[in-house]
Amino acid sequence: MREADLQTLRGLQLFKKMSARQLTRLTQPASLQRYPQNTLLITEGERADFLHVLLDGCVELFASHNGRQTTVDILRPTTTFILAAVILDQPYLKSARTLLESRVLLLPADAVRGVFREDPDFAYATIAELALRYRSVTKLLKDQKLRSTPERLANWLLKTASVNGNTGSVTLDFEKKTLASLLGTSPENLSRALAQLEQIGVQTSGRTIAITDLNGLRDYAKPSPLIDDGI
Amino acid sequence: MREADLQTLRGLQLFKKMSARQLTRLTQPASLQRYPQNTLLITEGERADFLHVLLDGCVELFASHNGRQTTVDILRPTTTFILAAVILDQPYLKSARTLLESRVLLLPADAVRGVFREDPDFAYATIAELALRYRSVTKLLKDQKLRSTPERLANWLLKTASVNGNTGSVTLDFEKKTLASLLGTSPENLSRALAQLEQIGVQTSGRTIAITDLNGLRDYAKPSPLIDDGI
DNA sequence: CGTGCCATTGACCATTATCAAACGACGTGG
DNA sequence: CCACGTCGTTTGATAATGGTCAATGGCACG
Numbered sequence: 001m002r003e004a005d006l007q008t009l010r011g012l013q014l015f016k017k018m019s020a021r022q023l024t025r026l027t028q029p030a031s032l033q034r035y036p037q038n039t040l041l042i043t044e045g046e047r048a049d050f051l052h053v054l055l056d057g058c059v060e061l062f063a064s065h066n067g068r069q070t071t072v073d074i075l076r077p078t079t080t081f082i083l084a085a086v087i088l089d090q091p092y093l094k095s096a097r098t099l100l101e102s103r104v105l106l107l108p109a110d111a112v113r114g115v116f117r118e119d120p121d122f123a124y125a126t127i128a129e130l131a132l133r134y135r136s137v138t139k140l141l142k143d144q145k146l147r148s149t150p151e152r153l154a155n156w157l158l159k160t161a162s163v164n165g166n167t168g169s170v171t172l173d174f175e176k177k178t179l180a181s182l183l184g185t186s187p188e189n190l191s192r193a194l195a196q197l198e199q200i201g202v203q204t205s206g207r208t209i210a211i212t213d214l215n216g217l218r219d220y221a222k223p224s225p226l227i228d229d230g231i
Numbered sequence: 232m233r234e235a236d237l238q239t240l241r242g243l244q245l246f247k248k249m250s251a252r253q254l255t256r257l258t259q260p261a262s263l264q265r266y267p268q269n270t271l272l273i274t275e276g277e278r279a280d281f282l283h284v285l286l287d288g289c290v291e292l293f294a295s296h297n298g299r300q301t302t303v304d305i306l307r308p309t310t311t312f313i314l315a316a317v318i319l320d321q322p323y324l325k326s327a328r329t330l331l332e333s334r335v336l337l338l339p340a341d342a343v344r345g346v347f348r349e350d351p352d353f354a355y356a357t358i359a360e361l362a363l364r365y366r367s368v369t370k371l372l373k374d375q376k377l378r379s380t381p382e383r384l385a386n387w388l389l390k391t392a393s394v395n396g397n398t399g400s401v402t403l404d405f406e407k408k409t410l411a412s413l414l415g416t417s418p419e420n421l422s423r424a425l426a427q428l429e430q431i432g433v434q435t436s437g438r439t440i441a442i443t444d445l446n447g448l449r450d451y452a453k454p455s456p457l458i459d460d461g462i
Numbered sequence: 463c464g465t466g467c468c469a470t471t472g473a474c475c476a477t478t479a480t481c482a483a484a485c486g487a488c489g490t491g492g
Numbered sequence: 493c494c495a496c497g498t499c500g501t502t503t504g505a506t507a508a509t510g511g512t513c514a515a516t517g518g519c520a521c522g
Contacts, residue, residue, distance in 0.1 A: 044457055065373065066378075069377075084369075085366075120351055127361065128319065130358065131314075134361055134364055135324055138303070141371055142296065142303075145375060147296070175501095185479090186478075186479060186480080187502090188502080191503080195503095206487090224296060226276055226294070380510075406469090419469090419510090422470055437469090437519090
């Protein structure tokens with residue numbers, strides 16, 4: 001494992017206070033993988049063998065049932081994923097695939113469970129991490145149940161533009177149908193929602209979406225710290 | 232605090248392995264409250280001052296936004312609620328009200344945070360609790376995004392009938408509009424969904440819903456351990 | 463025996479999904 | 493370098509689903 005990746009790992013709240021010895025216990029049996037775009041990393045229902053850490057690229061979490069499929073989240077570096085399944089030693093509830101070429105660190109699940117039984121700091125960090133994620137999913141559920149499709153889109157645009165430094169435009173690095181699925185709608189409907197937002201200054205051209213009237217969009221979207229994170 | 236209530240508390244995974252001393256540290260400053268039906272216990276957005284424990288009765292967790300309102304969960308004894316907000320010392324994401332006369336134990340948030348910094352067993356129990364809850368919300372989100380209203384209703388009936396001992400009938404002890412909101416639909420639509428399920432042997436009469444063809448209902452609902460807990 | 467609230471039903475409207483077709487970008491192979 | 497095919501996106505038409513409004517019925521409570 002490269003020194004730079006170790007530093008990246010250290011940058012995560014989850015590993016920040018862990019002793020060097022314990023961290024080695026995790027990383028020594030870990031394997032660093034490089035996956036091409038569109039690679040299935042995890043299949044829901046299977047046993048959780050590894051805690052995954054996304055170091056580079058982009059990963060989609062999705063779920064399938066009865067012929068339907070929906071995107072639950074789109075992950076960016078650096079973040080762990082499927083922590084809960086690893087902790088409980090239970091089947092994944094979500095599948096994962098790369099949306100871009102990605103580098104992923106695989107930490108064996110039993111090592112993770114072993115370490116946090118011995119390292120209280122890691123246990124507390126885990127608590128904070130899980131609590132944050134719990135709140136994030138709760139927010140996704142509220143977003144889904146309390147907003148219409150165009151509203152979800154508008155808020156997603158605000159959040160994404162803000163993460164990307166508020167240049168006033170968002171450029172997708174994955175397909176629109178994935179965004180549609182994340183928003184809980186169909187690709188056709190996403191097109192229509194984008195067309196609808198043109199009235200308030202959202203201009204779409206291919207994968208680039210320009211926000212010409214941020215305040216207008218905000219008025220429409222009505223973002224809330226109780227639903228959206230990181231506005 | 233009554234001895235019986237202490238025993239009830241001990242019955243929860245969260246408090247099972249806690250030392251008597253630490254438990255006292257939690258329960259000594261706690262207050263036991265009795266609330267009539269339809270009492271607002273918590274308002275979303277407010278600071279989390281207490282970890283709540285539902286000892287008796289029934290509590291609805293709901294969220295509001297922009298004139299809309301939705302039920303997120305309906306709780307039964309014995310369970311804690313809003314653990315994540317307490318741990319992170321952040322605002323509640325959900326409001327809570329009693330649906331029946333209820334008894335609720337209020338554990339001061341700072342005491343909870345204090346105890347788990349000193350009691351590793353409590354920390355581990357918290358991890359397990361949060362991981363389980365995280366998975367539960369994830370399941371709610373999947374339910375919402377991957378199923379139609381009648382499907383959600385059918386699965387809710389299966390789960391509820393199973394919890395109630397599989398007598399083949401479910402009797403609501405709260406209003407149908409609350410169930411509608413939990414399922415993410417309107418009261419009118421719930422009526423129609425129930426009417427639709429009559430074709431597969433679901434007979435509604437007031438607040439009692441009889442399941443005459445369990446296998447037929449299961450065929451229709453297609454429950455999955457990756458979406459529904461406790462089938 | 464009213465009064466009020468919940469549940470149901472019907473009619474209507476809005477939203478969203480689905481199907482089909484056309485368009486456009488992109489890459490391959492002639 | 494262009495023709496062609498593929499695939500994602502868009503657009504239009506249509507259907508299904510769900511929401512809203514209004515009216516009615518039923519039930520509990522005063």
